[in-house]
Amino acid sequence: MSHPSLLTAVHDVLAQSALPVQATKSVHPLSTEYTTVTAQLGAVINTTHRLNHALNQLNDLPLGENATKLVALMKEHTALTSSINQSTAASVSLSSLLRGDNRAIYPDASPPHPAKIAEWGRNLGMEVFVDGSTTVLAGKVLVLDIDINDHVAVKTSFANNANGNGNTSAAPELDAFLAQEVTRWINAARRAAGIDSAVGHLREDPAIEAARRSRAIQEHLRYLMMLDGLAAAENEKGLRWFMEPTVVSDHIRKQVVSPQMEDLDKFLTQHALPLPYLVAPSLSFIVWLSPRGYLQLLRSSPPSKQSSMWNIDIPIAHLKTSMLDTLEDVTIATLKLVPCTEVAKSKMDSSDVPGDHTLLAAPSQMWVLDFTTKLPQNGVVMCQGRMRVIQGIVESRPIDMISMGNMSSMGSMSSLGNMSNMNFGEFGVASSQTNGSGGTGRSWVDLLVNKNSSAEYYTATYKSPNDIHPPLHLRLLAPPEPGFLLQRVPVRSVKQVSRVLEVVRGQCWLNESLSILQWSPETAVLKSSHRPSNVEQGMPPEDAASTTLLASVLAGTVAPQSIPVNVYLPSSALSALSQPVDPFTSQHSGLGMGPPASAGSSSGASLFGPSDLEMEMDIPGLSMSMGGSMDMDLGMDLSTPTDPMQQSHGPETCPPPMIVLTSPMPVPRNGLVEIRITSGEGHGENGVWVEASPGVETGYMSDVVRRGGVWSLPGRVWNKG
Numbered sequence: 001m002s003h004p005s006l007l008t009a010v011h012d013v014l015a016q017s018a019l020p021v022q023a024t025k026s027v028h029p030l031s032t033e034y035t036t037v038t039a040q041l042g043a044v045i046n047t048t049h050r051l052n053h054a055l056n057q058l059n060d061l062p063l064g065e066n067a068t069k070l071v072a073l074m075k076e077h078t079a080l081t082s083s084i085n086q087s088t089a090a091s092v093s094l095s096s097l098l099r100g101d102n103r104a105i106y107p108d109a110s111p112p113h114p115a116k117i118a119e120w121g122r123n124l125g126m127e128v129f130v131d132g133s134t135t136v137l138a139g140k141v142l143v144l145d146i147d148i149n150d151h152v153a154v155k156t157s158f159a160n161n162a163n164g165n166g167n168t169s170a171a172p173e174l175d176a177f178l179a180q181e182v183t184r185w186i187n188a189a190r191r192a193a194g195i196d197s198a199v200g201h202l203r204e205d206p207a208i209e210a211a212r213r214s215r216a217i218q219e220h221l222r223y224l225m226m227l228d229g230l231a232a233a234e235n236e237k238g239l240r241w242f243m244e245p246t247v248v249s250d251h252i253r254k255q256v257v258s259p260q261m262e263d264l265d266k267f268l269t270q271h272a273l274p275l276p277y278l279v280a281p282s283l284s285f286i287v288w289l290s291p292r293g294y295l296q297l298l299r300s301s302p303p304s305k306q307s308s309m310w311n312i313d314i315p316i317a318h319l320k321t322s323m324l325d326t327l328e329d330v331t332i333a334t335l336k337l338v339p340c341t342e343v344a345k346s347k348m349d350s351s352d353v354p355g356d357h358t359l360l361a362a363p364s365q366m367w368v369l370d371f372t373t374k375l376p377q378n379g380v381v382m383c384q385g386r387m388r389v390i391q392g393i394v395e396s397r398p399i400d401m402i403s404m405g406n407m408s409s410m411g412s413m414s415s416l417g418n419m420s421n422m423n424f425g426e427f428g429v430a431s432s433q434t435n436g437s438g439g440t441g442r443s444w445v446d447l448l449v450n451k452n453s454s455a456e457y458y459t460a461t462y463k464s465p466n467d468i469h470p471p472l473h474l475r476l477l478a479p480p481e482p483g484f485l486l487q488r489v490p491v492r493s494v495k496q497v498s499r500v501l502e503v504v505r506g507q508c509w510l511n512e513s514l515s516i517l518q519w520s521p522e523t524a525v526l527k528s529s530h531r532p533s534n535v536e537q538g539m540p541p542e543d544a545a546s547t548t549l550l551a552s553v554l555a556g557t558v559a560p561q562s563i564p565v566n567v568y569l570p571s572s573a574l575s576a577l578s579q580p581v582d583p584f585t586s587q588h589s590g591l592g593m594g595p596p597a598s599a600g601s602s603s604g605a606s607l608f609g610p611s612d613l614e615m616e617m618d619i620p621g622l623s624m625s626m627g628g629s630m631d632m633d634l635g636m637d638l639s640t641p642t643d644p645m646q647q648s649h650g651p652e653t654c655p656p657p658m659i660v661l662t663s664p665m666p667v668p669r670n671g672l673v674e675i676r677i678t679s680g681e682g683h684g685e686n687g688v689w690v691e692a693s694p695g696v697e698t699g700y701m702s703d704v705v706r707r708g709g710v711w712s713l714p715g716r717v718w719n720k721g
Helices: 006-017 034-060 064-096 114-123 172-192 206-232 235-256 264-268 291-300 316-323 384-394 444-449 494-515 547-555 701-706 710-720
Strands: 127-131 134-138 142-147 153-158 273-276 283-289 330-339 365-370 380-383 421-424 427-430 457-462 472-477 483-486 488-490 563-568 658-664 672-679 688-692
Touching (some): 114 127, 235 283, 264 291, 291 316, 330 494, 365 494, 444 483, 494 672, 672 701
Parallel strands (some): 472 563
Antiparallel strands (some): 127 134, 134 142, 273 283, 330 365
16 A cells, blocks of 8 residues: 655645634633644644655755656646645535534425434434334344324333333433424424424524434434443443433432422522433533523423422423523533543543442543533633633542632643643643733633623623612723633543532623623723713703702712722632722722732742733722722722732632622712622522622622622612612
8 A cells, every 4th residue: 555645645734724623712621622623733743744854855865867857757746646635625525514513504395204214223323114104223222113103202122121121111211302302303394394384483494493403313313322332342231321311310319409399590509400311312411590591491380299309499391391492591511422532631530439420431432521502602611710620620639619719820831931831631732812921812701702802891881670770880800811612521420520510600600690791892982081071971061050960969869870880800819808998098908909919920830921910900999990080099008918819829729700899889978889799509598698898788689699680789789878
């Protein structure tokens, strides 16, 4: 067999680089594109070595009198090889549209028929038997009996199940899931073929929907056939591969279920809810549900007197049926098996924890938590600190998630010069958008609310639905911490799964809170100190103020046009909130400080470059959003060396998710009101802990935050006076 020419090798690299991998995304070990990109880079390196070796040999070749003839033959060979490679690349490009996860979806207007199901089974190597409206798909172990006559019915059985009863299903939950998926495909196909008329407004072309649902069924069958191969290798013990989702769900339920009826949204602040066969023939977890999504479920939930194993206020059957229609309001993680070649290699050590359940192991497969169900985001936006916490969980290192650690001491990055290295165990990929100092030019908030660019500050307006307070003008300081899209996490035990989902849940709370409002980058006009006059704003001139307005100002009863509110998302610990903030004095104990200073330049372990940390310190509530409207002499000394935020901590510490809101007190009082909202397990009945400046009532605030009213808190405090 002849070796490929050098030109062919170069063309192969160019063809691989044309794969649909977006260069703007940070490819890291917990992304789905990591193995693809590393394979491409490896091919580029190998081809470069071959190119260098060939050119050196050609340079040392004595040509003599045959130089002209040799050059002519090489040109002819190059033209012929280039033509062949271009034709091959075109064929590969066309075939990639029909194979792989990124292929296009073409409309399918053909009516539903058992022959289609039979074709799907044959393409996957299954034995197929068709009898009227019934199709039987059989693997080595798995047998599926699918009947689409009038009412779709699916029955699962196993060939090596000695204890099975021919009249009962071996996996009723799997049957219900497959029947639901087939029913959705049949309904869409009937609408596309014109058999059933569409009722109401359709969000998607029925022909496209039918093609998409048929592809989903094929993916489900492909996954079941993978389990079929694992089960066939273990004979009678192989059935455990099909039962693992139910086993894991029951294991978690016995540990976290409450004897009392519990609201679903309160339950999700403490634990993820495992639901077998929700979006795939495996185990899915509801990690986070928005207040709007929970309200929709609550209003549409039918009254049920049946006892539920989970003791939650939403029936499980209704939850499964409705969840697929509200994917924009929910974060779902799916525990499934994938080939080891699709997952980055890591030092995964499964620790022996009492009461833990170790997932089934196979040499060629690995369990992962997949977060790509939610579209179009196709993942969960995470800050770098929590990504490193997940790294420690995967590698079974002790993690202190409660400690208010300093994020600037997480791992040395000096080994790669000016590149910010995301070092996950034995693999590392430099994060994109880096500057020359080793820092990152984008915040994780940019990735969440402003994907195309970055900004230092974002602004938004919150208006009270009942007009109980003036509009709130919120100004958000983007945290100086890079963001990544979390897509796939390798796990080996239920304990690892729970700890990973706990970290993701905290980030989802932050993401959902920010997504409630429409944030816009602060423009240069907003930053300028020029304040528009009353005439420019369409108001009476300053000298025409009425005596009534003057009297209301003197009495302290005038209502401002808007209330400035500063928003700060801490990446490290804050000092204790013990004293009220007076902007006219130097007493600032308890004030939520800006980004912390470096823990020390001698350690070489700074998360951000020196130029990033030696920035001008911004103080939420004072220097962040009062610019132009208030001119104060703060007289603060920010050089105190005893700030706890500047102390060094362990490499895997991460503070709980927190939102700090700072707003002025209502006239005639002076000073600022600071409100801190912390989310996480153990923080109150609602999973939220709210603290505020002394004298501010906080008893009602946790319920307000639970219902999605986190941004209304400064207005409520202002209204109470």
